[in-house]
Amino acid sequence: MRFVNRLVAALLAIALVVVGLVLAIEVVAFLLGLSPVIVQWPAAYTWASSTSWDDTTLRLILLAVAVLGLLLLVAELRRAPARRLAVADQPAAVDMAYTRRGVANAVRLAVREVDGVRSVATTIGRRKLRVTAVAAASDPDLARGLTDAVTQATQRRVHDLALDPAPRIVVAMKARRA
Secondary structure, three states, X not given: OHHHHHHHHHHHHHHHHHHHHHHHHXXXXXXXXXXXXXXXXXXXXXXXXXXXXXXXXXXXXXXXXXXXXXXXXXXXXXXXXXXXXXXXXXXXXXXXXXXXXXXHHHHHHHHHOOOOEEEEEEEEOOOEEEEEEEEOOOOHHHHHHOHHHHHHHHHHHHHHHOEOOOOEEXXXXXXXXO
């Protein structure tokens, strides 16, 4: 979501700069007694002065702006993923936490040590740790047999990290492609 926030902020900043420059150019042109340079504002002024608030076009424009504003507000109010995961039993004066990437790497390394595991991918959210391991064997039954060992390795590492609260662990075991 950070990418989307930055993109929207950059677009809004560019739009505000452009509007400010156009406004400054038009004001200078008006003060010098010149005709409109970029925007034909007399036509817009005439339209605005002859349009009532009950006009359908105006109401649709205002509705579109309100919906866009609400969408931006909802997007900004959505909780961001937790960047840090708290540690249980920490002293009151000390703030201890792990980064999500650090926890994912620690679990990945623990699962890689399990015999028969070829590769591991981990993702961690606020409440759930997902481990996807690929077995060295191409037989699906042998791969499923490693699920308990992978789950135990994951649980041991999460227990050693002492996360508060401990995430729910979801393990998916896949066979190597033949």
